[in-house]
Amino acid sequence: MNTVRLNENLITKPDVALGTAFASCPIPISDYPNVLLAHGSGGKLMHSLLDKMMLPTFSNPLLETSHDGAVFPVGNAKLAFTTDSYVVHPLFFPGGNIGTLAVNGTVNDLAMCGARPLFLSAGFILEEGLPMETLWQIIQSMQQTAAVAGVQIVTGDTKVVDKGKGDGIFINTTGVGVIEHNLTIAPSSVRSGDVIIINGDIGRHGMAIMAAREGLAFESEIQSDCAPLAASVMALLDAHIEVHCLRDLTRGGLASGLVEIAMNAGLGIHIVENDIQIMEDVRGACEILGLDPMYVANEGRFITFVPADQAERTRAILGDDARVIGTVQDNSSTLVTMESAIGTSRIVDMLSGEQLPRIC
């Protein structure tokens, strides 16, 4: 993403008075009269919501970079700014809870901008009747997670809604971080020949949640990979790795992350299935339910795009579980392709909505 100055050009002026604008604009999404769950799944339906409704309406250069956060200069500093809401059921799951997610998720979005996370806000929407003990556990987890991630929760808000109008607790966190380098870490910086490195195995968080939510009993308990990623990213930047792009692999998983970057970069991506690590119990759970781990959410995994000559150093910094999984191709296509386990090649596409377990 190109750094932009906060000046007049950044502020889009409405062409018409607000009242007229709303009266004359038809709803840009006509296929669905109601919002479906799939509109929040990280797949194509969600992207159509963003592309047709949010982006053109709020249109401005910062938003259009389609990154995990906005990056802009303030005085001599460059800041990153991001927000995320957390609505998870169950509130507690193996490896974390909604509080750890709410801190790590926003910290990670800042890290994906190449920023050192500094401050978070926390907005709570509590449902009447939520046990105070539950709230206390979540608040404590948030504080512990923030301490580990090196951020402070410096402002917040609390609202309570009627019983039945919320799912126990919803949390929004907004984060501010500082950028201390001159790299532009964004899909637009990805170059043909870049190597793609992932920091570990995929699919744990989504399957941990699904197993906990649906009461699916597997032989061993799958733990969420929920973790702060800022330290890993800072280690890369401190080692002067020329990071071109970073993406955490949350909703929509590895596949959606790759497809988004290929599309935004205008370049093809080729990955190798056998180089992607998946824990045996995650694979087993996915096989049973007919889900593809490539689309399952992670909360502690990210991909890094770096020049080929820095791949080995990057992998070493990211640790023993990091793997090179693919390379960026030339610009003849913006498809993500994958060499399958049996040596053939296929497309990796974004899903329409959430993955649904199959009949048989």
Added chain:
Amino acid sequence: MKYIDEYRDAKAARQFANAIAQITTKPWTLMEVCGGQTHAIIKYGVDELLPENITLLHGPGCPVCVTPVELIDKAVEISSRPDVVFTSFGDMMRVPGTNGDLLSSKAAGGDVRMVYSPLDALKIAQENPTKQVVFFAVGFETTAPANAMAVFQAKQRGIHNFSILVSHVLVPPAIEAILSSPGNRVQGFLAAGHVCAVVGYTEYEPLAQKYHVPFVVTGFEPIDILQGVYMTIKQLEEGRAEVENQYSRCVRREGNLPAQQLVGDVFTIVPRKWRGIGEIPHSGLGLRELYAEFDAEKRFGLTDYSVEESSDCMSGLVLQGKRKPIECPAFGTLCTPEHPLGATMVSNEGACAAYYRYRRPDASEKPVLSKKAEVLS
């Protein structure tokens, strides 16, 4: 992972591909029956490893695809009623009926819940005695035993607020319909392994004899499919038409007898309408009179409801192996997973959705598929 990794091995795949190439002397057209096999073939590019003169056609074995639109309409109608909890496997939720799908019904306020087993639905019924709990009982012989068990237990335990909306279909009658159709070009079948795990494969033996086509009961991993193709081609090249079993780690000739007994006790064979194909005699299962009280169509007074299907979609031809998805002019343009014209584009295991997801030609690329795009007419 055991029973997975060894069946997704590149070296073994090449060995089977070479072996198939060595024994193939002329063009052959095979059909894999099950949607799970179609999905694996396209996902792993199994067909790309085969000699040019072997064509794989995709059969009607996708339960989501063949469920008639009127059943979806009935499901949506029931799910929108007050005091109903409508339960379904996940992949039926997105299939469009005449006026929307189950997910839309849920968004509009219907109590629609995804379950992993009909027994989960039965549990919901037990826990919510003031609600009518309906389970959408679709699928082939594979899902019939669990559905039969749910109804059997409901009767045993007197859970009267439970019912099922039945759309069970059977594989052998559909295969016979394909074999007896005048335009048939299928010369050998990869029979669906999981269906045979339940019902065995004795039913295919008279079909193999009558139509002189080989059947090989085949699993779902790439190496299973390659081995199934090898065994079928070998029979064809040797002029044999027998029923063989590649999937012996799961399937016995007689199948699962207790499961068959239960299915036979609860269900009876009925004519069934297949989406895109039409009615096939003796091709479905319906509840026996003894269990009629658990029939959701009767309970909700929807027995006379029927719908004409749209003619815009050629999914019926795709399901019968008469067209490939990419031969449809609407494929990837008017018809996409976001805007499906037919069920073969909706279900994960539908042939059109598999092609779209794994090998859709990009505007800037030549179609990956070229080598067999000419297939059928």
